[in-house]
Amino acid sequence: MRERILYILAAVALALFLWNLQTIFKVLPDEANQGPIYRIVYFHVPSIFTGFTLFFVALVSSIGYLWTKDLRWDGVAAGATEVGLAFASVVLVTGMIWARIIWGIWWTWDARLTSMLICWLLYAGYLMLRRAVDEPAQRARLSAALSIFAFADVIVVWKSIEWFRTQHPQPVLSIRNGGGMAPGMEAPIYLNYLVMLILSAILVILRLRQENIKREIDALRRFAHAL
């Protein structure tokens, strides 16, 4: 039954995504200044929304674990961070591709780029920590504490880097401060956000299932050793 729900969700997401792709590539015209490359925004912006949603989910599940000591919360936190980090990587990579075309360089130490990179490093550290601990309860405890620290830090990072970098005005910033998008051009961003959220939910559920099976195998192994 559960399996079927996942397949249905995936099918819905796929259908929405294909329909959205058709809008993005066939219906919408090229942007006046940037040409076709602007379409990367339909993947870049929803990815960052999804990434941050997942990091927030990880924070809530980490607190949930510390509250209840139920390892399922830990599984959700781990899965959400892993998928969130994948989306954060998509944000960085698509951003760099766009920057190469529009700015002529892959990377600049602009406020948002720097904050995103630090955020990525913090959550990569979280996954590194998880790999370094063998015992499940200890791993859950330590990584929950790290997740809470990381989220608090991300907020400070975001605020302070904006301040740090914009003290020295940079030409790149004027591009972002330009007017908003036409209404018809904005809708596919939100639709893609929805698609990515569904995809993340599926991935996190699959990951959670994997964690459960892993725990079961560990328990069986310990039982076999005891015998």
Place this chain on the structure above:
Amino acid sequence: MNFLRNSLSIAGKDLRSELRGKETINASLSFALVILLLFSFAFDPGSDLVRDISGGLLWLVYAFSSALILNRSFARELPNDCLDALLASPVSGAELFFGKSLANFTLLLGVEIVCLPVFGIFYDVRWAQRPGLLFLVLVLGTWVLTVIGTMFSALTVNLRLRELMLPALVYPMIIPAMMGAIQLTTVLVSGQPIGKDNQFWFKVLIGMDIIFTLLGIALADVVLVG
């Protein structure tokens, strides 16, 4: 009151054993001096450039040498199961964490104060133009560094690859505080006035001091005891 007394006795114990053995302080101080020496090969040591980047140089030295102090902080309790004994004692995890932060803070601040005149001599930087404010920046920045570092020292104490994990986790975490400390130190060392812009950095430093001290105290028992 009890909290402070217990924390102070932990800090006293750590400092006493450090002053008798001088293991970490010697290592961290000589490491800091080596980095200061290495910088002289990275750029022209006599130029004006040094004054413009002095804050960054100093805090890089401090951040690197802090890793040595922080790594040992909890690891030194592992032989003879001292950590278990400490946790079984009437001292709570939060007090243990806070006491160790105080000890690390004192050690690191000592290393920093020794490094300042050495930096000034080697690179012809007049660092003592506003010593009071500079000391305040050192205190605020070092506290963030030690409070986050001590937390992660506790977090990684039982891991394999402990020495590798600690810097990888701590450095990204302290970036906002480092930016503030670097900015303010550069301004103070090069003798410019602290404008309205830079007052923001005091707020960042104080804010991070408060946030991470509270988070550390709240999560210390979770990390240490479980």
